[in-house]
Amino acid sequence: xxxxxxxxxxxxxxxxxxxxxxxxxxFSSSLVHHELVAKYSHLFWVPGSQPDLMPYLLLAHxxxxxxSESDGWDAPPFSAQEIDDFIYGRGTIDDKSPVMGILQALxxxxxxxxxxxxxxxxxxxxxxxxxxxxxxxxxxxxxxxxGVKLSFVMDEGLAILDGVIxxxxxxxxxxxxxEKGQATVxxxxxxxxxxSSMPPRETSxxxxxxxxxxxxxxxMPRLFGQGPERGTFEHLAHKFKLPxxxxxxxxxxxxxxxxxxxxxxxxxxxxxxxTTAVTMFNAGVKVNVIPSLAEAYVNLRIHSAQSxxxxxxxxxxxxxxxxxxxxxxxxxxxxxxxxxxxxxFGFQIIKKTVLDMFPTVTxxxxxxxxxxxxxxxxxxxxxxxxxxxxxxxxxxxxxxxxCFFFLDxxxxxxxxxxxxxxxx
Numbered sequence: 308x309x310x311x312x313x314x315x316x317x318x319x320x321x322x323x324x325x326x327x328x329x330x331x332x333x334f335s336s337s338l339v340h341h342e343l344v345a346k347y348s349h350l351f352w353v354p355g356s357q358p359d360l361m362p363y364l365l366l367a368h369x370x371x372x373x374x375s376e377s378d379g380w381d382a383p384p385f386s387a388q389e390i391d392d393f394i395y396g397r398g399t400i401d402d403k404s405p406v407m408g409i410l411q412a413l414x415x416x417x418x419x420x421x422x423x424x425x426x427x428x429x430x431x432x433x434x435x436x437x438x439x440x441x442x443x444x445x446x447x448x449x450x451x452x453x454g455v456k457l458s459f460v461m462d463e464g465l466a467i468l469d470g471v472i473x474x475x476x477x478x479x480x481x482x483x484x485x486e487k488g489q490a491t492v493x494x495x496x497x498x499x500x501x502x503s504s505m506p507p508r509e510t511s512x513x514x515x516x517x518x519x520x521x522x523x524x525x526x527m528p529r530l531f532g533q534g535p536e537r538g539t540f541e542h543l544a545h546k547f548k549l550p551x552x553x554x555x556x557x558x559x560x561x562x563x564x565x566x567x568x569x570x571x572x573x574x575x576x577x578x579x580x581x582t583t584a585v586t587m588f589n590a591g592v593k594v595n596v597i598p599s600l601a602e603a604y605v606n607l608r609i610h611s612a613q614s615x616x617x618x619x620x621x622x623x624x625x626x627x628x629x630x631x632x633x634x635x636x637x638x639x640x641x642x643x644x645x646x647x648x649x650x651x652f653g654f655q656i657i658k659k660t661v662l663d664m665f666p667t668v669t670x671x672x673x674x675x676x677x678x679x680x681x682x683x684x685x686x687x688x689x690x691x692x693x694x695x696x697x698x699x700x701x702x703x704x705x706x707x708x709x710c711f712f713f714l715d716x717x718x719x720x721x722x723x724x725x726x727x728x729x730x731x
Contacts, residue, residue, distance in 0.1 A: 319347045319433055322369050330414045338422065339413070345445035347433035353413070355426035362426040362455070363653065363731065364688075365724060366462040366681055367405040368435035368442070371398030402463050405695050405724075406431060412725035425731040428457070435680045443680035450687060457688040459645075459653025461727075462681035464693020465673045467665065469700050476546045480661045481673030482654060483693030484645040485535050487581075488609030489678055490618060490638030493602060494518060494631055501597035511601040512590045518626045519585050519603050525625050527581035527610070527618065531569060532562030534611030535644050535674045536578040540565070542671035577676045581610045581618055604636070608676055611641040642682050645690040647672040653690045660726045664696065696723035 323343065327334045333351070334341060340352040349369075355362070374384035374397040382388035382395035389395075396403075409429055428450070432442030450457075464483035472479060496511040496518075531537075537558055544555035554561040569575040576582065583605060590601035609618055615638050623633055647654045658670045681691045 330410045332414050332417045336417050345441050348442040349431040350446050351429035353427050355423045357424045360425040361458040363458045364428040364460045365409050366430045368402045368432040370433050370436050372436050409724045432680045439680040443683045447683050459690040460681050460684050460688050461692045462679045463695050464675045466695050466697045466699050474547050474551050478668045480668045480670045483675040484647050484672045486642040486675040486678050488641035490607045491636040492605045493634045493636050495602045497600050500599040503595040510597050515601040518631045529566045530610045530612045531566030531579040532558055538672045546669050582608045609641050615640050
């Protein structure tokens, strides 16, 4: 509605002004170059003392998913109310904690007289939750026009998981080195309308429902072990007890077996294959009229070992009915896999920073099943990493868009970017 769009615009405008008062040193320092991009996104440039070193980029976003108290909040979603050492509010995890952590870290270091050896950028997009087409993509255009190349990009994504991975001893920090691709496909069936008193043998709804049922009963092929998820389990293998330690240490042999185990649960099935979710089904306007048109929307998250075109071909083959029209609404291939070996500069810097702050964790590369603004920056760097120093325990991931941020995590979201900046 118009009222909602006006409210959203005013909210973004307000948050555009907030950092200026909250971080006065960042905005008054002669060292920091700041500009607004596409009206609401922020781009900062902090030049280094050794300009021959390739800069890096710290990325976050300031927008959030809409919220209403009727969604079942324990506190008003924009109140930032503290309850039992938790701050309740929309966006506290996604993605205000990295936003505030990055700016607070830079504020602190500037007050201490800090000048980096390696220059770096900070990008704060304003529309990540709607794909970043205006915010992040505008920042990319600005950097491309200036001929900027980046040594690496770090954005939100994975986190520290404590008790989340069944059977894993101790917490694990997963650094995302890629993202699954995505596609939204519209399936539709068009027929002559009719009356319910004289129904045909098949209706548009029935034909489309049968097609959707075939998609759900015939999932995409099992691909576990053919993407970055293999490296995740190999890095964590020593933290499991037998027999899982033996299985994960020999994925060359046991990948098919482990894939069958993981596909039993929705949260781990996402690592095994391209997932298929029917999210919308529209047909009919009156109880006694057979509709001429039935439509369904299918959202797919594409495994790293598949391409968008391969997935579309498989959908067509599975549906197997020429009466069902298929249309690609939007989509893109899985993101390139960033380096994570011992020679990987960006990965090793992030890993070292994690271990400096959290010595008890095990660090491993991971795959993001969701998408971030960082995907728009793939032409500027070969290495994109997705990680936030937020500690997740069982059940917290389901609250990503919902509620809270643990107060003890404040130190890590500030300390992590501070240590990263200092180490470079």
